[in-house]
Amino acid sequence: MGFLLSCLLRLLLWYLLTADSSAVNLLIGVALALLLPHAEGPRQPLGPLLRALWQALVAVPQAYGEALALIGGGREQERWLELPASAPSQRLVIFLEVLAITLTPFTLVLGLSRVDGRPIYRIHQLRPMPRHSRTAPKGTTPSSED
């Protein structure tokens, strides 16, 4: 299934690049998509892949919302977070998840590491301070300095 998806992606790129939907051109595109070397490795399951793709698509409008919040937000606070990640063997899923997390302006992936045998993302977060805690003393904000 991953094979089919990568072929479809290559065909899409070829069509967008040439902007020509004649049969001969599409045939050349199909031949190129099949003949170019494919990535090796374990089989990629389809379900998590489609879910990660959907998350990456949803992240685009969400990113604009967060950008507006960041512009109108005033003072900011920085935090270091850790979120659970998928298994590192599913490289395409990891790629899409990193894309979705980094695309949104609040969060930025710093790397993938392993805690107690489970993979996690190390994430840096920058978000506007919530209004009720803006007058609170600085030490009470839950920030873990790495």
Added chain:
Amino acid sequence: MSPLLPAIQALSGHVSLLLLGAGLLLWFWGTWPLLEGGSYLGRLHKLSVSDTLGSALMLLGLLLRIPGQWPLLALALLGLIVWNTIFGYVLASCSLPPPHEPPRERTAPHRSDRSR
């Protein structure tokens, strides 16, 4: 149908100017922190706002102006979003000192999945 067409064209011209202007505002807002101090990662967050999201707005504005060239503009939009986001991640993870965990295993998703 025909009297509606000029109205739609004028509207799309205005919307495209609006999108271009909004993208320019995002450019200025996100690039200005480069000149100031502050944490490097915070500047990267704002640079991703300006370069990815602002430029994507501008490309959408251009798409309204020349809808005949949509395949190349779509390709540029896809490439812009993916490349700038991945470059922000690479800059952030490379600028940090290496993590001081005892098992130095680099399972980070390096460029092995860029073969697509």
Added chain:
Amino acid sequence: MTVLIWGMLLALLIPIAVVCRPCSVWDRMAAFSSIASKVALIMMVVAVIRDDWMLGLVGAISLSAGNSGMLLLANLLREVER
């Protein structure tokens, strides 16, 4: 549209000013990546204004090729610093 081009050029001057000042190498990389995408966008807007799509083609290709050289350079610098 002319105002827009002037505004984009002004925005382009900001990362150029950052590069001209003495700063760390990572700041410099971020500024250069910003310059790259801004120049490609300016190219496409100029192409639309002058109605010359060849120029826009160059902009679109440089956007979709991305700054992959800078990406390799960042990985290389990280390995050197270690």
